[in-house]
Amino acid sequence: MHLLICAAGSGTRMGAGINKVLLPLLDRPLLAWTLAAIDRTTMITWVGLITSAASYEACQQLLAQYPCRCPVQLLLGGATRQASVAQGLTHLPADCERVLIHDGARCLVSPDLMDRAALALRDHAGIITAVPVKDTIKEVEPATQQICRTPPRERLWAAQTPQGFRVDLLREAHRQAVAQDWQVTDDAALFERLGWPVVIVPGEETNLKVTTPLDLALAEFILNKQWSKNHE
Numbered sequence: 001m002h003l004l005i006c007a008a009g010s011g012t013r014m015g016a017g018i019n020k021v022l023l024p025l026l027d028r029p030l031l032a033w034t035l036a037a038i039d040r041t042t043m044i045t046w047v048g049l050i051t052s053a054a055s056y057e058a059c060q061q062l063l064a065q066y067p068c069r070c071p072v073q074l075l076l077g078g079a080t081r082q083a084s085v086a087q088g089l090t091h092l093p094a095d096c097e098r099v100l101i102h103d104g105a106r107c108l109v110s111p112d113l114m115d116r117a118a119l120a121l122r123d124h125a126g127i128i129t130a131v132p133v134k135d136t137i138k139e140v141e142p143a144t145q146q147i148c149r150t151p152p153r154e155r156l157w158a159a160q161t162p163q164g165f166r167v168d169l170l171r172e173a174h175r176q177a178v179a180q181d182w183q184v185t186d187d188a189a190l191f192e193r194l195g196w197p198v199v200i201v202p203g204e205e206t207n208l209k210v211t212t213p214l215d216l217a218l219a220e221f222i223l224n225k226q227w228s229k230n231h232e
Contacts, residue, residue, distance in 0.1 A: 001043045001118040002096045003162070004088040007031055007059070007104030008052040008077030019055040020210060021104040022062070026223055030210060031059070032066045033107035033223070039068045040111040043118040046070060048091055049104070050077040050084045085187060086174040092167060098122070099170065101187060102162040105210045108222055113204055114162060120201045121164035126191045128164075129203035130157040160203040163188055169196060 007021045021031035038044055049072055051059045059074055075091050077084030085101060092099060098121050102109065113129060120127045133156040139148045165173075165187060173190035176182070184190055188198045210219050 001098065001100060001121070002046045002048070002092055003038065003044050003100045003102060003114075004048045004050060004085065004092075005034065005038075005102050005104045006050055006077070006081055006084055006088075007034075008050050008055070008084045009081070009105070019052065019058075021107075022055060022058055023216065025107065025210075025216065025220060028066065029062055030107050030216075030219075031104050032062060034102070034104050034109065035063075035066060035068055035072070037107070037109050037111055038102075038114060039070065041114045041118075042111075043115050044070055044100075046093060046096075047072040048075050048088050049073070050075045050088045052077055080183075081186075082174075082177065082184060086178075089167065089171055089174065096167055098164060099167050100162040100164040103209055106161055106207055107210060108204075108206050108208060108219055109162070110204060110207070113201075113207060117162045117164055117201050120199070124199050125166045125169055125196060126164070126188060126198035127201050128186070128188045128198055129160040129162055129201045129207070131160065131203045131205060131207075132156070133158050157200060159186060159188065160207050160209075161186075165191065 009019060022029050025033060038047060047070060049059060053076060063072055075088055078087050100117055117127060117129055133153055136153055137151055137156055141148050163186060170187060173194055177190055182193060191198045206222050208215060210216050
């Protein structure tokens with residue numbers, strides 16, 4: 001299975017001034033934890049690591065310091081996550097029929113979740129990992145901050161990555177996005193707009209996306225707990 005890792009962000013919400021995937025987390029950069037998890041999977045055979053021009057050299061050094069079992073190709077991304085995935089699709093090996101896409105900032109993803117997503121993708125055109133929402137969600141009118149409605153919680157899931165898609169369909173979805181000026185936050189939303197099915201693969205509560213300093217502290221806490229458990 002082929003995998004694209006999105007790691008071209010600027011880290012604005014982190015307030016760090018550098019790409020957040022390069023921030024230190026315990027004894028290594030955050031992105032090194034992501035790659036280490038992927039390296040322990042049984043099904044990933046090729047990785048395309050999408051980064052920005054500003055982070056390219058640092059990612060080169062990271063890959064040299066933390067080498068992976070499977071081939072990792074460093075790719076330049078675009079101005080948005082959507083543009084970066086579109087760029088990544090142009091660099092997939094010719095024999096790639098299905099691809100997983102993962103956020104580099106989800107450094108706590110387990111190898112088991114990656115493998116389950118890859119297995120599910122064999123049987124579906126599109127999949128996402130997700131967890132049921134625990135909180136009550138309110139839809140709000142932006143101009144007035146007045147509540148419009150309360151969607152039934154049992155129908156709501158919080159999307160995670162990896163997500164996975166048939167490559168031919170995903171390329172067509174991105175072509176349509178450019179043609180119709182669609183701006184989305186994940187690739188599943190493109191499939192939804194086109195009426196193509198995407199199914200849920202149960203995710204993991206610990207598979208958080210590190211976006212803020214609080215997320216980084218939580219990731220450190222979880223990694224410490226996992227390390228302690230594995231060395232009992």
